[in-house]
Amino acid sequence: MKRFLYAATAALMVCASASHADEGMWTFHGFPFAKANAALKTSLDQAWLDRVRSATVRLSNCTASFVSGEGLILTNHHCVEACLAEQSSKEKSYVEDGFLAKTREEEKKCQTQVADVLVGMEEITAKITAATAGKTEAAANEVRKSTLTQLEGECEKATNQKCQSVTLYEGGQYWLYKYKRYTDVRLVFAPEASIAAFGGDPDNFQFPRWCLDMGMLRAYEDGKPATPAAFLKINFAGPAAGEPVFVSGHPGATDRGLTLAQLKQQRNLDLPQWLLRASEIRGRLIQFSASSPQNERITADLLNGLENGIKVRRKMLDALHEDTLLARKAAEQATLEKNIKKNAALKKSTGNPWHDIDVALAAERGIFQPLNYIENGAGFQGRLVNYARTLVRGTVEREKPNGERFREFTDGALKRVEQNLGAAVPVYPELEELRLGASLERMREWLGPDHPLVRKLLSTESPAALAKRLVTTTKLADPAVRLELWKGGSAAVAASNDPLIVLARTIDPDARAVRKTFEDNVEAPMRSATERIARARFATLGTSVYPDATFTLRLNYGTVQGWNENGTPVEPFTKLSRAFERATGADPFRIPDSWQKVKDKLDMNTPFNLSTNNDIVGGNSGSPLINAKGELVGLLFDGNIHSISGSFWFDTEKNRAIAVHPAIMREALAKVYGADALLKELAK
């Protein structure tokens, strides 16, 4: 399902603890060939790794892979759902109905998508260390960012590649990752949501499963199908039980290296706050959606993403209530502290980072609500208000020297900003009103009716009335208007009377102020402390551990297998026949008409989904499951319920990844969708 999307978070990551069994999200510059080959009796080498890297694609929200020499990309349905929604209207939903381009000409451009292939990796730790040496924490924090911006800029100029800095081991290492970027990505195929996400939210993060969670895109270059350096051939027979399998992909974020205090802050504050807010919005969206088929259509992708986020965080919260997890964290920390004390020099250079983290966390608690509601936008939800805030802030930032800007507006980032501002995606006023009104209302609740910004915005209008007025009178739904303001720069934006621009101008000073407090009093000391912990770990444990996930390319290895659920064995493969038995006729357990029509022709023994013990998290959605020969033998789309605690640790016994079996892809493409041209291309 849409379950392993990546959504950027502000989570802070530290280096991970010693690895168990098959766990590990290994970088492509640190893959433990010997260990993996010994464990699996395989013979992977650098050439295998390079080919897999060149065939793996990073989308803005997911992983994918090239599956033909003509730029064809395989990923999940839920990874192309936003693109399907962009093409849709109140009357026609490609999310619901699916899509097949019968010819290349019918392939539809995804306006807000890009496809990146990792082509180079360069360590820059020494440069960052040199730049920050001897500085105060706040100054180091600033110069660290400006140096990263500068190195990215130089790299882009020199290579014409997309260069992004990567912080591994929470400052233990800094890297520049270089990508070939495709900005013209088009929609080729997606099945109906009802079969892609069969079982819906109730089945999400469950196994056994029956989801054809696939979608296909095509990368274009200069208006022609791209010719990637490598692609993965699909082996439609799929893997055998117990067979070694590899996942190449972009796990988004894990928190396996967080300290006990950081985990408790997540448990006590971040997660409950997020969950309560999201659950209420879930209720509002469901109720809105139920009021008409049009509303259902325009709400579907938003609601799916939200429900996925709720399920993930709910289980993360459960994991953080396990006393054993917290006790293990405390013990690891105690061991590290003991080891540091043994070495006088290390003791001196490390200081007391845990105390410093406590202080930073207290500072974070002190600004949690304004940071969250004002700067981070929990009080200003919706597409339109986001456009306005981007315009107000982005035009001012763009006019500063590159190194002095917020990192989301550096030269390297501006193209994507402009792509998003200019994308002609549908804006539904009813939905905008709902989201903006609801978030304003909660902002008033949490900041209090007497907070100065709340008084400024809501002293004479209710949240709903203000939202209605803003949404119905703004012109920002028009991409031309947005681009004109963007091109006009800060002067044009300052002169604008658009009510949402006015709102964004009103918010921005408060938002900048609380961000500055966050950066100086939370981010800066936290980064300093976690850098010192990371270095102490390298000094006492070595570097043969993997870093926490950062939505950068990783490889992990495992085997096809089920697990034992409270004494009941769960088999690793499901079959098509059971999907029909389990269908109720009503969403989300409805098998679409296209399948019902050809039911008699389908081979009911076709394998549908499978489970493996690969170590994956959100961001791995759409990752190819690869066998030792380098063939694609599955399409990752989810994990079982135990995989969610993978944010904090890898449970060897129960954490399982879930993939679409290639056999059901072929069965569906051939017999349900008549996608002969695609099958032919895949056979090449």
Place this chain on the structure above:
Amino acid sequence: MKRFLYAATAALMVCASASHADEGMWTFHGFPFAKANAALKTSLDQAWLDRVRSATVRLSNCTASFVSGEGLILTNHHCVEACLAEQSSKEKSYVEDGFLAKTREEEKKCQTQVADVLVGMEEITAKITAATAGKTEAAANEVRKSTLTQLEGECEKATNQKCQSVTLYEGGQYWLYKYKRYTDVRLVFAPEASIAAFGGDPDNFQFPRWCLDMGMLRAYEDGKPATPAAFLKINFAGPAAGEPVFVSGHPGATDRGLTLAQLKQQRNLDLPQWLLRASEIRGRLIQFSASSPQNERITADLLNGLENGIKVRRKMLDALHEDTLLARKAAEQATLEKNIKKNAALKKSTGNPWHDIDVALAAERGIFQPLNYIENGAGFQGRLVNYARTLVRGTVEREKPNGERFREFTDGALKRVEQNLGAAVPVYPELEELRLGASLERMREWLGPDHPLVRKLLSTESPAALAKRLVTTTKLADPAVRLELWKGGSAAVAASNDPLIVLARTIDPDARAVRKTFEDNVEAPMRSATERIARARFATLGTSVYPDATFTLRLNYGTVQGWNENGTPVEPFTKLSRAFERATGADPFRIPDSWQKVKDKLDMNTPFNLSTNNDIVGGNSGSPLINAKGELVGLLFDGNIHSISGSFWFDTEKNRAIAVHPAIMREALAKVYGADALLKELAK
């Protein structure tokens, strides 16, 4: 605001720890005269206490007091909100508009309300101990309940009073409380919700405040205004800052005596689960409410109650995240264990109740979702389905011998059951569909689509479709239909084809099964363990502590005072003028037209609300604030935000109760509402 309503919960209570300062919810048979008089320099005596008891009223959801010799009852607006809603329709809301009976004839009967006055208290601990001696835990649990039922029944026959057993100190003591019950309670006065709950949910549990949260009822006997044994004269001047004040009322439930493990279960399971479910429903109700003025009207009281519950539990969760609270609990437990070990006999009779509680809590976790969704009704929300379940179960239970029934269907309880079934309260099908559909959907999510009961109910219909069919085809909205089935007994109910009765019949076996598991594996060992802890506490600490709240009559003492909020002093009185300054014109910060019209005549210096350091919790809503002379000098309606952690401990520094000042009551009754007859009656 509606903030201190009592809603029965399944919380388990144990005796409280040693008291601090002014804390304490003292029973009327254990009030510490000497301590209170010494602390406050007062001279309360038994006669004072008896008079206060006779003037204090328990409503089904709140506290109240007699304020005239003609049965006039003063309580909160939010305590009469359900009665106002019962009188309302889609087109006319008494909740919004308020109500004033100009004559006795216009007073409107509250169909589901009763008013109880405590007239006697008898300890029955020895009888229960004798009945359960030597039994297994499960058998003791059953015989304990049947003995309580039997004693209540004998008492009611002998006295013609309402007799209810009360468990104090979680089995340390058992009592029979005897009440004079008024079943004819009529609505006399309520202001508009916008002034009763000025500031709405954002201001709830906040101070300074400006809420005229008052409502008036009248008790009738034999069709005539009742003449209570005592009433409290209102002193409209109100109390001075620092003046000793007493709250007589019915705090609903506190958990100050819970063990560490029980608190953690609340923190990890009960509270997050409840909050997520409630937040989603909150969103659905808000969205439904926003779709038309009619929908807003019919949703208001439900939404208010829900938002109050969310705020309370959110803060309870925060309190349980305080490491110091948990550490104190752990230390208290360690001290008790140490003291027990010193006494061989006590050690033997106590056993290891903490281990037994751990086992019981694990059993509870194992059945948490089915217990919650099936037996406790989280999966079946709404008035209509509740009627159906009461009919299906109640008719079967009623036909058993009194001592063998579920306690909610004993002879003593049946009158209220029948009163509720026969009440002609409005049923709004749209709202019923929403609530039932939403709860069925969550039941499917949490029990899983493959749970047998879920398959039975939802194998061919979606939750929304099932809810729609049931609600639109049932006849149970008609009280005559309900009463006919009730009178027809189990045979009539078994023969009914009403679709909701069919549903309730389908559910009942599963619901009974999981309840039985709960009773035997959770409730029975838990009660045994907490009884042993209570006895060990009596043995080592004596009985001079107060028991946890149980919605039975308590008195606590304190003084009028503000507090210091992070360095800022909060004054204990607010004034009318500030309410006008703070109004925005839009709900929930709207001052109603009736006040705006006479604004010039109002004395802007009139005190509005006040704060005291009395120890109160939910259930105390509507409690009289009484001075040492026994006059009513305030009307409790809320606590400040720090009062919510009062569930677990009393924070002397910051926990404050909030009351309506009598002066604003008089100002409003005289100048806004022209309630001259009432003022005259109050002056007698």
